[in-house]
Amino acid sequence: MSDLVAIIYPSEAKAEEVRQRLFKLQKEYLITLSDAVIAVKTEAGPVKLNQLMNTTMAGAASGSFWGLLIGVLFLNPLLGVALGAASGALGGALTDYGINDDFMKELSANLQPGNAALFVLIKSITADKVLKEIQDAGGTVLKTSLDDAKEQALRNALAKATVEPQAQAAPAASTSAA
Template identity: 45%
Template sequence: MSDLVVLGFDHTNDATLALEECRKLQKEYLLDLEDAVVVVRDAEGKVHLHQSINLEKAGASWGLFSGGFWGVLVGLLCLNPLAGFVAGSVVGAGAGALAGKLSDYGIDDNFIKSLSETIPPNTSALFILVRKAQPEKVLADLQKFKGHARVLQTSLSPESEAQLKNVLEKAAVPQPAA
């Protein structure tokens, strides 16, 4: 089962830096990401979503390949495989792009948009869906974001969420005695 973690950052580029760090951990097999989305809220308050998986592009690529294949086969029956390839490729790429645009993978887009409306202007957030992780090593690596990130929402256990908050949030400054 995957766990959702949503982190809020003080600056617009911090979520992208954190995602790059997560991808580095993924290459080291310490973190297995199912999906990731960077959300940036600009100075005017407009929300920008940066999906890690572009389903429209993937659908168009697959549609181009499969449409071209089927177009050549139909074109051979009509004794014009080149025209079949061109027509099949165009139709396949268009249908694949449309299917990709209408699909949703990983983190629900409506959830992302609704939670994104709560972050202040000139900040960012990172939504990650984690299949599995090596918590001790991941938490140690995320300490570089201490004081710059806060946990907005998770589906982690209360103990794991507390550990994550402890790693990321600023230590309380002791107040002088009166």
């Protein structure tokens, strides 16, 4: 069974940084991801999804191959490629792997413009080591399917990153005022 975790970051760049850290941890076999999507609330209002795989493009490529093959059999490869690409692109656009797009857009609709939410679908995790690697990035937990103890551990780890910079900035501000 997979667990869903959604964390809000102040920018798309910060969310992408954390996603890249998770990919690095996946290469070290500390986490196994099914999907990792960044949802960004644009200044204009709509939510833009930055997904790992463009299913429309993958469908078009696959459809082109099969269309070419069928077109060669019926002595009209160009028509086969065109029909295959069109049907593959349509099939790819209608296919949704991983986290449901409508679900992510609905949750992200309440974000402030410019903020980003990182949605991660986790198959397996070595929680203590992964939390240690991402806790300094901060963030606010939007939603999880974790049990209460694991969710609280995640919230506590991310909260440390937002409290520590404020604690370090406070003494600097008091010395400059003197």
